[in-house]
Amino acid sequence: MRYWLMKSEPDDCSIDDLAAMPGQTVAWYGVRNYQARNFMRDQMQLGDLAFFYHSSCAEPGIAGIVEVARRAYPDATQFDVSSRFFDAKSSHENPRWLNVDVRFVRKTPLIALAELRRHAALEQMRVLQKASRLSITPVDPAEWRYITEQLIGSA
DNA sequence: GCCAACGTTGGC
DNA sequence: GCCAACGTTGGC
Numbered sequence: 001m002r003y004w005l006m007k008s009e010p011d012d013c014s015i016d017d018l019a020a021m022p023g024q025t026v027a028w029y030g031v032r033n034y035q036a037r038n039f040m041r042d043q044m045q046l047g048d049l050a051f052f053y054h055s056s057c058a059e060p061g062i063a064g065i066v067e068v069a070r071r072a073y074p075d076a077t078q079f080d081v082s083s084r085f086f087d088a089k090s091s092h093e094n095p096r097w098l099n100v101d102v103r104f105v106r107k108t109p110l111i112a113l114a115e116l117r118r119h120a121a122l123e124q125m126r127v128l129q130k131a132s133r134l135s136i137t138p139v140d141p142a143e144w145r146y147i148t149e150q151l152i153g154s155a
Numbered sequence: 156g157c158c159a160a161c162g163t164t165g166g167c
Numbered sequence: 168g169c170c171a172a173c174g175t176t177g178g179c
Contacts, residue, residue, distance in 0.1 A: 007177090032175095033162075056177050113178080131160040133176045 004050035015064035024104035070101035
């Protein structure tokens with residue numbers, strides 16, 4: 001059982017959008033970075049929990065919690081010529097990109113990026129490192145506990 | 156809109 | 168295999 005942080009642009013899919021989806025579940029498609037893909041392929045297990053992080057928006061930060069509802073399988077958008085995620089170099093025989101499905105667990109009070117930065121206990125978090133662009137990052141269990149108990153729990 | 160940081164591409 | 172050029176991310 002691992003913990004993660006997964007970035008989503010709320011203009012594309014916010015935590016409220018996810019909560020409104022059928023089954024409150026969505027395919028985490030569109031990841032086009034090998035490191036993030038490998039996390040999904042090699043390490044994500046059913047039931048893993050992740051912070052749902054809003055990025056590239058007015059108030060970046062943690063907005064909710066999701067769980068892995070299906071293990072990694074080929075990302076359909078890589079084969080869809082009409083998709084902005086289409087990849088001509090991928091093939092059905094040897095798909096380059098994968099995604100998991102995630103399911104809504106709960107919404108949280110927004111824990112802003114600026115707030116996360118205020119806590120020394122979190123200073124090693126990947127998402128707080130300078131120019132951290134990786135859309136999926138592992139979260140240390142101690143960091144997970146700190147955020148859920150100290151920040152979300154008291155908010 | 157700016158810009159720093161980073162990943163990818165492709166020529167050599 | 169190097170590395171410059173380019174594209175993207177994402178906070179501000």
